[in-house]
Amino acid sequence: MSSNTKIELDQLTKIFYKRNESVEAIKNISLDIEDGEFVCILGPSGCGKTTLLRILAGLETPSTGDIQIHQSESEKPLQSMVFQERGVIPWMTVEENVAFGLKMRHLPKKEIKERSDYYIKKVGLEKFAKLYPKELSGGMKQRVSIARAFANDPEILLMDEPFAALDEQNKFILQEELLNIWAETKKTVLFITHSIDEAMLLSDRILLMSSQPGQIVKEKKIDLPRPRTMESIRSNEEMAQEFVDIWQHLQKEVQGSRA
Amino acid sequence: MKEQQLNESAIQVEKEEFKKRQRRDKLKQLLTISSPIFILLLWELLSRTALIDPRFFPPPTKILATLYQMGLSGELFTHLQVSLLRIFAGFLLGVIPAICIGLLMGMYSPIRHFFSPLIMALMPIPTLAMLPIILIVFGIGEFSKMVTIAISVFFPVAINTAAGVTNIDNIYVDVAKNYGANAKHFFFKIALPGSLPVMLEGIQMGQAIALLTIVAAEMIGANSGIGYVIWMNYKAFLLPEMYVGLVLISFFGYFFSLVIRGLQSKLLPWK
CATH class of the missing domain: 1.20.5 (Single alpha-helices involved in coiled-coils or other helix-helix interfaces)
Structure with a gap:
């Protein structure tokens, strides 16, 4: 274990128990993630990847096992989650949504304003700061969700398929925007997706999960230079090979869970 | 070209x-x-x-003329004032505890489980059927009329408020939790604003019920108010005067709905 390990998961297992029936959502997941690393977890739907993220987000408790997130500064929150676009709270304006985490932590007003303004500008929503989410498009709402998490300045960022509901064009734009902000802040990110393209574009490391019970079965390092673009990934031979490889694995898992 | x-x-x-x-x-x-x-x-x-x-059906122009005459004598205004005061005071007396209990029921499931059988059992009883008991407990003064209205308003508002809280999308609860909201924050930033639309629908319903209740209650056990005007004039077979009472109720019912609808668009700019 190197000295700059940020997240440690040790033998994490979660079982959902209901009327004499237990479902093993994730099983014995052990994992180290380094400081500043961008890690994608890729797996078929229902493989427990969301459960894993919810445990890290403090929304679910593990049945057995430990998690540890190493804290660099005592006043920083451990983690913040980028929710899907419907996680933007409709009765708060863009500004209030972005400042939400900061307000919960009772930071001084001036600092809240500065930080939320900074990230609202970063995601290009300064003209929309006073509007309610109903007036925003899906992509804009997702930008609010991203700004809210970054403004909170947590030790690690968790993202639960944040772009799943967006159309292709918006998705590409937001992925690149996310990479830009990430490059600036160098946060540790744990990102869940079922899109292979997305995982290859974004991550330093891809973890492949098996379907029920969710286990990490394969690990792939992506060491393409950054900044990356979708074009460069698509035109890279090696990546094409990786894509097929991951594709076949997922295919096998999905079919396996059907049988 | x-x-x-x-x-x-x-x-x-x-x-x-x-x-x-x-x-x-x-x-x-x-x-x-x-x-x-x-x-x-x-x-x-x-x-x-x-x-x-x-x-039995005097022409509308005659009803209007009667309204004018009754207005001139000033007596109509006293009755109107009495009814409106009963409605306002009774309404507040019912709505405030209803919102408090409704919010608590929505937020804390033990409280919900405790109160909901009581509410379900009491709700079907028409408030007017409880009027004898209300009169025994609170006397025949003004307060008993306000209590009657309060009780009839209480149920729709409490039930709607509780439903409003429980229907808040779980993802907002997760967001609040993930960003470290404490109980107070959760109440003011999530539960209250999130339940407001459904709560206001309950208040709209309560408003209509309050008007129905006061008229009926004044017909049975009062010697003032719009309901009394209707009933006495019917008994005296002064039908144009009775219709004046009906017109006034229709007017105020419409007026109150408009006020609450205005309140809705003011309080829910995000809808």
């Missing part, structure tokens, strides 16, 4: 279409205004020609 001409004729077509739509919208507005006017005219005509018995 040709392209531009084509484009212009396309605009022309759409312009015509737009005008047609506008005309249709205006027609609909006209219909909304004309239906009550039509009924009133028909009533006036039938009553004047004695096709319907003018003793």
Whole structure:
């Protein structure tokens, strides 16, 4: 274990128990993630990847096992989650949504304003700061969700398929925007997706999960230079090979869970 | 050049279409205004020609004239004032605890489980059927009328408020939790604003029920108020005077709905 390990998961297992029936959502997941690393977890739907993220987000408790997130500064929150676009709270304006985490932590007003303004500008929503989410498009709402998490300045960022509901064009734009902000802040990110393209574009490391019970079965390092673009990934031979490889694995898992 | 001409004729077509739509919208507005006017005219005509018995259905103009006379004597205003005061005080007396209990029920499931059988059991009883008990406990003064209204308003508001909280999308609860909201924050930032739309629908319902209840209660056990005006004039067979009471209730019912609808758009800018 190197000295700059940020997240440690040790033998994490979660079982959902209901009327004499237990479902093993994730099983014995052990994992180290380094400081500043961008890690994608890729797996078929229902493989427990969301459960894993919810445990890290403090929304679910593990049945057995430990998690540890190493804290660099005592006043920083451990983690913040980028929710899907419907996680933007409709009765708060863009500004209030972005400042939400900061307000919960009772930071001084001036600092809240500065930080939320900074990230609202970063995601290009300064003209929309006073509007309610109903007036925003899906992509804009997702930008609010991203700004809210970054403004909170947590030790690690968790993202639960944040772009799943967006159309292709918006998705590409937001992925690149996310990479830009990430490059600036160098946060540790744990990102869940079922899109292979997305995982290859974004991550330093891809973890492949098996379907029920969710286990990490394969690990792939992506060491393409950054900044990356979708074009460069698509035109890279090696990546094409990786894509097929991951594709076949997922295919096998999905079919396996059907049988 | 040709392209531009084509484009212009396309605009022309759409312009015509737009005008047609506008005309249709205006027609609909006209219909909304004309239906009550039509009924009133028909009533006036039938009553004047004695096709319907003018003793039971006096023409609207006569009702209006009676309203004017009763207004001049000043007595009508005292009755009106009495009823409105009962409604307002009773309404607040019912709505405030209903919102508190509704919010608590929505937020804490033990409280919900404790209160919901009580509410379900008491709700079907018409408040007027409880009037004897209310009179025994609170006496025959003004307060017992307010209590009657309070009780009838309480149920729809409490139930709607609780439903409003429990129907808040779970993802907002997760967001609040993930960003470290404490109980106070959760209440003011999530539960209260999130339940407000459904709560206001309950208040709209409560408002209508309050009006129904006060009139009925005043018919049974009061010697003042609009309900009393209706009942006494019916007994004295002064039907135009009775209709004046009905007109006033209709007016205030409509007026209160408008006020609450206005409140809704003020309080829910995000909807």
